[in-house]
Amino acid sequence: MLPFSFEWLWDMPHMVFHGGLHFALTVLSIGMAYCIIKAMVQTIKGGGEDHGHH
Amino acid sequence: MDSALIPEGVKRAPIWQFLLAIAVVGAVLLWGVYAMLLCWIQGLNVTNMNDNYGFALWIWADLAVIALGGGAFFSGFLKYIVGKDELKNIINYAVLIGFICYSSALLILGIDVGQPLRGWFIFWHANVHSMLTEVAFCLSCYFGVLTIEFIPLILENRQLDRVRFFHHLSHNMHGIMAIFAATGAFLSFFHQGSLGGVAGVLFGRPFGFREHVLVWPWTFFLFTWSAAACGPCFTILVTKITETIARKKLVKDNVIYLLAKISGWMLLTYIIAKTIDTWYWATTTAPSMGFTLMDFYTGNSFYGIWILILEIVICGYLPALILISKKGREHPVGLWVAVILPVIGVSLNRWVMVLQVLAIPVMPFDHWALYLPSWQEVATTLLPVCYGIILVLICYRYLPIFPQERELNPIEEPPAPSEDVAGAAEDEGEEAEVEAPDQPMEPAQA
Numbered sequence: 462m463l464p465f466s467f468e469w470l471w472d473m474p475h476m477v478f479h480g481g482l483h484f485a486l487t488v489l490s491i492g493m494a495y496c497i498i499k500a501m502v503q504t505i506k507g508g509g510e511d512h513g514h515h
Numbered sequence: 516m517d518s519a520l521i522p523e524g525v526k527r528a529p530i531w532q533f534l535l536a537i538a539v540v541g542a543v544l545l546w547g548v549y550a551m552l553l554c555w556i557q558g559l560n561v562t563n564m565n566d567n568y569g570f571a572l573w574i575w576a577d578l579a580v581i582a583l584g585g586g587a588f589f590s591g592f593l594k595y596i597v598g599k600d601e602l603k604n605i606i607n608y609a610v611l612i613g614f615i616c617y618s619s620a621l622l623i624l625g626i627d628v629g630q631p632l633r634g635w636f637i638f639w640h641a642n643v644h645s646m647l648t649e650v651a652f653c654l655s656c657y658f659g660v661l662t663i664e665f666i667p668l669i670l671e672n673r674q675l676d677r678v679r680f681f682h683h684l685s686h687n688m689h690g691i692m693a694i695f696a697a698t699g700a701f702l703s704f705f706h707q708g709s710l711g712g713v714a715g716v717l718f719g720r721p722f723g724f725r726e727h728v729l730v731w732p733w734t735f736f737l738f739t740w741s742a743a744a745c746g747p748c749f750t751i752l753v754t755k756i757t758e759t760i761a762r763k764k765l766v767k768d769n770v771i772y773l774l775a776k777i778s779g780w781m782l783l784t785y786i787i788a789k790t791i792d793t794w795y796w797a798t799t800t801a802p803s804m805g806f807t808l809m810d811f812y813t814g815n816s817f818y819g820i821w822i823l824i825l826e827i828v829i830c831g832y833l834p835a836l837i838l839i840s841k842k843g844r845e846h847p848v849g850l851w852v853a854v855i856l857p858v859i860g861v862s863l864n865r866w867v868m869v870l871q872v873l874a875i876p877v878m879p880f881d882h883w884a885l886y887l888p889s890w891q892e893v894a895t896t897l898l899p900v901c902y903g904i905i906l907v908l909i910c911y912r913y914l915p916i917f918p919q920e921r922e923l924n925p926i927e928e929p930p931a932p933s934e935d936v937a938g939a940a941e942d943e944g945e946e947a948e949v950e951a952p953d954q955p956m957e958p959a960q961a
Contacts, residue, residue, distance in 0.1 A: 462638070462639050462640070462641055466639070468640065474643035474644060475643050477643075478641060478643045478648060478649065478652065479641070479643075481649075481652065481653075481705075482638075482652045482656065485652075485653075485656040485698055485701070485702060486656065486659075488694065488698050489656070489659055489660065489663065489695070489698065492663070492691055492694055492695060493663065495687070495691065496684055496687040496688045496690075496691065497684060499683070499687050500680055500683035500684035500686075500687050501680065503679075503683040503687075504679045504680040504683055507679075
């Protein structure tokens with residue numbers, strides 16, 4: 462549910478529950494986007510070949 | 516045949532053995548799939564669930580695998596947040612086990628809801644006053660975290676790693692893994708807790724109801740605590756089983772002992788808290804509602820006081836004392852016993868808090884309800900177990916799950932044979948699959 466949904470209410474339960482959900486989803490999305498974009502740039506530039514395995 | 520996919524420097528079983536194992540476990544898996552289809556096509560009336568057992572075998576299995584999968588979040592927390600760097604040698608396997616446990620939990624829920632196509636309702640039409648909504652949110656997000664933690668391991672497959680983009684992506688994901696691990700610990704804390712909170716807020720069910728701290732009943736904290744204590748025990752148990760089947764050491768003892776020691780102290784503190792909680796509930800909370808302790812353990816043929824003794828003493832204090840003692844956890848049999856018992860204990864705890872709580876009569880005209888699952892429920896509960904075994908088999912064969920395996924099991928290089936001898940050896944066939952020397956791949960293959 463998003464704030465523009467007709468079921469949404471600006472009360473504490475909605476803000477806490479959905480705020481937590483969207484916070485977690487945002488962190489994961491930004492983290493993955495950062496990794497993917499950086500990997501694309503590194504692949505195009507052709508650098509960073511020597512960092513091996515972890 | 517598949518030696519180009521096997522990690523470098525390790526030895527694996529011949530391909531026929533691998534395929535045979537997959538086929539045997541796969542047959543049971545197909546039985547589970549058939550039962551799953553029956554549940555979806557014919558409806559939940561093929562189960563033996565009823566008003567007393569609306570939470571039945573599936574939800575018990577769900578809560579049990581979520582607790583046992585807690586090894587992933589707690590190991591990640593210890594490695595990335597606390598800084599226990601030795602655990603890097605077992606964290607891959609903990610993540611794989613966690614991934615299997617949480618995907619299994621979601622699969623079981625997909626069967627249990629009856630109409631999985633409406634699974635998204637809980638996100639869009641969320642009841643924000645329900646702890647189970649929080650569980651659904653955190654469970655789904657945490658499965659996302661586990662998937663993100665699992666992806667770099669897949670990308671480290673020998674052939675995938677040759678693709679430059681995958682190589683960089685894997686490296687970058689490792690670089691910010693602490694952020695993902697911290698998010699996972701946050702999500703796990705809340706969904707593990709809320710699963711316990713569900714029983715603790717049932718004021719109409721005196722067996723489950725507990726005192727609160729703000730909006731959280733004590734069971735909220737006990738569930739998180741028990742998952743953090745028993746999850747790593749399950750990780751150690753599966754590692755030991757894998758080592759036994761593979762007939763080789765995969766993780767150094769110091770890593771196992773460190774995780775066992777931490778689990779031991781977590782388990783001891785948890786079981787002390789659980790004892791205090793049980794004592795207060797038995798002497799104050801339940802009597803205030805008109806019940807005595809033995810009302811919950813008499814008058815039926817199954818739920819006796821033995822459950823409480825087994826859970827707290829035999830599967831709680833006993834393994835905790837073994838694990839915190841250096842001599843105990845370093846004894847081969849002692850370690851096995853000390854990791855098996857908490858797994859049984861936490862599974863029993865979930866059964867008690869989910870099923871016994873609803874089976875106990877609370878009205879004078881009520882009677883104790885007992886339950887035997889239908890074969891469809893049993894088959895669909897075995898389904899994720901088989902899926903887990905198959906995924907472990909595949910990952911163990913093709914992914915570098917255990918970083919210390921090569922060091923612990925060096926492969927002796929045979930002396931270079933002459934051409935004639937080499938040709939004869941090829942004719943005889945190989946006993947086991949060993950990694951092939953790296954060959955450059957064609958771009959199309961990459």
